[in-house]
Amino acid sequence: xxxxxxxLIFFLILALTxxxxxxxxxxxxxxxxxxxxxxxxxxxVGGYTHAILTGxxxxxxxxxxxxxxxxxxxxxxxxxxxxxxxxxLVTLRLRDxxxxxxTxxxxxxxxxxxxxxxxxxxxxxGLIGIPNPSKGLADxxxxxxxxxLGMVVLVAVLAYVGLQRIVQSPWGRVLKAIREDEVxxxxxxxxxxxxxxxxxVLGCALMGLSGGLYVGFIGFxxxxxxxxxxxxxxxxxLIVGGSGNxxxxxxxxxxxxxxxxxxxFAISKIVAPEWQAQxxxxxxxxxxxxxxxxxxxxxxGMIGEDVHVSRHAADTT
Amino acid sequence: xxxxxxxxxxxxGATFAISGAASAQDCPVKLGAILPVSGxxxxxxxxxxxxxxxxVKLFNEAxxxxxxxxxxxxxxxxxxxxIGVDAAKSLVDLEGVAALIGAVSxxxxxxxxxxxxxxxxxxxxxxxSSSESFTALAEEGKTEGYWFRTYATNRSQSAMGAxxxxxxxxxxxxxxxxxxxxxxxxxxxxxxxxxxxGGTITSSVAYNESQQSYRAEVTKALEGEPDSLFLIAFPxxxxxxxxxxxxxxxxxxxxxxxxxRSSDYFEAVGSQYLTNLVGYDSAQPRLASVDxxxxxxxAEFGGPPDGPGLHSVFDAxxxxxxxxxxxxxxxxxxxxxxxxxxxxxxxxxxYPGVEGIQRAKELIAAGEAIRxxxxxxxxxxxxxxxxxxxxxxxxxxxxxxVETGYLSTEDVAELIKMLDAN
Numbered sequence: 001x002x003x004x005x006x007x008l009i010f011f012l013i014l015a016l017t018x019x020x021x022x023x024x025x026x027x028x029x030x031x032x033x034x035x036x037x038x039x040x041x042x043x044x045v046g047g048y049t050h051a052i053l054t055g056x057x058x059x060x061x062x063x064x065x066x067x068x069x070x071x072x073x074x075x076x077x078x079x080x081x082x083x084x085x086x087x088x089l090v091t092l093r094l095r096d097x098x099x100x101x102x103t104x105x106x107x108x109x110x111x112x113x114x115x116x117x118x119x120x121x122x123x124x125x126g127l128i129g130i131p132n133p134s135k136g137l138a139d140x141x142x143x144x145x146x147x148x149l150g151m152v153v154l155v156a157v158l159a160y161v162g163l164q165r166i167v168q169s170p171w172g173r174v175l176k177a178i179r180e181d182e183v184x185x186x187x188x189x190x191x192x193x194x195x196x197x198x199x200x201v202l203g204c205a206l207m208g209l210s211g212g213l214y215v216g217f218i219g220f221x222x223x224x225x226x227x228x229x230x231x232x233x234x235x236x237x238l239i240v241g242g243s244g245n246x247x248x249x250x251x252x253x254x255x256x257x258x259x260x261x262x263x264x265f266a267i268s269k270i271v272a273p274e275w276q277a278q279x280x281x282x283x284x285x286x287x288x289x290x291x292x293x294x295x296x297x298x299x300x301g302m303i304g305e306d307v308h309v310s311r312h313a314a315d316t317t
Numbered sequence: 318x319x320x321x322x323x324x325x326x327x328x329x330g331a332t333f334a335i336s337g338a339a340s341a342q343d344c345p346v347k348l349g350a351i352l353p354v355s356g357x358x359x360x361x362x363x364x365x366x367x368x369x370x371x372x373v374k375l376f377n378e379a380x381x382x383x384x385x386x387x388x389x390x391x392x393x394x395x396x397x398x399x400i401g402v403d404a405a406k407s408l409v410d411l412e413g414v415a416a417l418i419g420a421v422s423x424x425x426x427x428x429x430x431x432x433x434x435x436x437x438x439x440x441x442x443x444x445x446s447s448s449e450s451f452t453a454l455a456e457e458g459k460t461e462g463y464w465f466r467t468y469a470t471n472r473s474q475s476a477m478g479a480x481x482x483x484x485x486x487x488x489x490x491x492x493x494x495x496x497x498x499x500x501x502x503x504x505x506x507x508x509x510x511x512x513x514x515g516g517t518i519t520s521s522v523a524y525n526e527s528q529q530s531y532r533a534e535v536t537k538a539l540e541g542e543p544d545s546l547f548l549i550a551f552p553x554x555x556x557x558x559x560x561x562x563x564x565x566x567x568x569x570x571x572x573x574x575x576x577x578r579s580s581d582y583f584e585a586v587g588s589q590y591l592t593n594l595v596g597y598d599s600a601q602p603r604l605a606s607v608d609x610x611x612x613x614x615x616a617e618f619g620g621p622p623d624g625p626g627l628h629s630v631f632d633a634x635x636x637x638x639x640x641x642x643x644x645x646x647x648x649x650x651x652x653x654x655x656x657x658x659x660x661x662x663x664x665x666x667x668y669p670g671v672e673g674i675q676r677a678k679e680l681i682a683a684g685e686a687i688r689x690x691x692x693x694x695x696x697x698x699x700x701x702x703x704x705x706x707x708x709x710x711x712x713x714x715x716x717x718x719v720e721t722g723y724l725s726t727e728d729v730a731e732l733i734k735m736l737d738a739n
Contacts, residue, residue, distance in 0.1 A: 003409075003410040003411055003413065004410070004411065006406075006410045007406055007407055007410035007411050010403070010406045010410070011403065011406075014399060014402075014403060108525075112496065112523075115496060115497075115498070115501050116501065123498075123501065123502070123505075124448070124497075124498035124499070124501040124502040124505075125448060125449060125450045125453075125498070125502070126424070126427070126448075126450060126498070128427070128431075128450050128453060128454050128457075128459070129454070129457065129459060140436075141436035141437050144436065214399075217432065218398070218402065218428045218431060218432045219428075219431040219432060220427050220428055220431050220450075222398070222423075222424045222427065222428075222498060223424070223497075223498060224396075224397075224398060224422065224424030224425070224497060224498060225398045225399070225424065225428070227397065229395075229397055230397075230399070260400070261400070261403045261404070261407070264392060264393055264400065264403075264404060264407075265392075265407055265411070267393070268390060268391060268392050268393075273350075273366055273367070273370045273389055273391040274366075274367055274370065276354050276363075276366070276391055276393060277354040277355060277359055277362075277363040277366075277393075280354050280355025280356075280359070280393045280395065281355055283355070283393070284355070
């Protein structure tokens, strides 16, 4: 019983941490129509920044400022946001598939920089000893993880509330206008390029926050934490949960992460070890199947888009 | 919202139904394994997992741990740290495993260690993680003694690669390496070591896993007309690279790391092209225990244990199970002490196989000290959980790989000392 609760807490920490990144992607894709295929790269920037700011000082490696946890998270958001500004200025003129390819390439580049820039990122050794604030506040993994879950829930709620306010504001309406018909929006005097950049940067800042929370929990960051498969996972979470809806983003994170890990658990229980290599491949098929079926049969996702014209318009839509 | 609640309740109910009570003392005794059986390391991980399961099977034939059968519970990490960490937590919390075997890549083993094994006080023994970060972490006391590995670190690998290259008479070496923590670390060290032994590198090119073609990387590596190629890769991609290297006119003087000492690789490339291939690996010391393992393996799997990590995972499982046998109560702390106890000097030597384990159990029951000597020889762990191992060099003779040289643990230590001194 305790074991189940302990596991669920751990599961939820990861699901919600990813959920924050999914909300960021939702802002970019669900509301603004930006196809960001470089999610893993921004998670990496946030994760490494948090590690550099909060980690212990080491000789061979830059950083180790031993700053407080919250400072690390804010720094992660800032760093991801800055990288997003640079990337955005260069790529946001591109559309759809070109933007996807460009952002994907950037994410791979960021991962390679992480592997090779030893002085800053620890290179292949990564950065060890990142402090987890819950360790000092309680004893034993159950209590510590419960505390960390509380922190993640708080951050997720803050992000959710903040994002809901933003997308239901005039600025949020411009996002949707750009997504639907950019020429019309421009002709009405809106500045699509600038608003797209703002949306991109904000979304990436959230991804950085997610990366920081992940690294703060695990206590270690390495280049193989942020491979392209993570981009795929975050995207699947958004599609399945429902793009254009922040609740859908969080729900999708929990559901997809649950299916991914739950199918691993089921395979481990049902299939004999010598056959698990084959069933591992089946697991990949299962995830792909869920994604394709969602796109075919329920493209809105589990919760469809939350159509809101204005907070002040009550329920007249 | 209601649908959300129902879904949540269903999931919770399902978890309760499946997991049941997770108590470490009941039969069967569960041994958890977190290994990459799918993904780019899938071929390697699958063989490692099967060998680990084989070790468990033999132990069970010898009577299990304290009369209870051992259950080998495998979770696929897919080579991703987030999945690996979740899998490990699930094994510890839901399955109630008494110890963890794994993972293969350091990028997965380390997160598992820091976020699951150490907090839950579960011993984790890796067959295959070679990063020096573990040594650093242990030296800072962060592993609390729960970490062991039956595989020597990268340091000895690069030393061997450099020595082999220079001893073979090559002066201008190209390096192609897999762009993971393992490959990058090894390539960097190799460049430093080979410079100290008088060789030179013409170019050093990284490649990303699971691509269809590596022509670009190979073309880049061919610049400077190298007389040899040091290839750090895994079987599938390694074969693609080798074929393209040879097709584009590269020399067939190849030096490869241990993970290419695999029939998958030789067959994929074609052994007729690999006549000038040389490589290194952790040696199986010249001991009866190793022959015993080789024979047992051959009988079970119909082929020699010629892949990376097979000997080390076999020993990892055995030392953990013997440590459990030697403990009054199966807890992480007891297993931690027990692993050192069953490999300490002065104990009566016991070897792999059903008779060997039975003998070990009898000695333990009689209160006597044992010393497990296994597939990797008389392994011993230093205070950081690291092992040293002898090394060997090999080449291909037709379809067989044959040993061409052997360096004892002391020889390897000397070599490393010499390289570090310059």
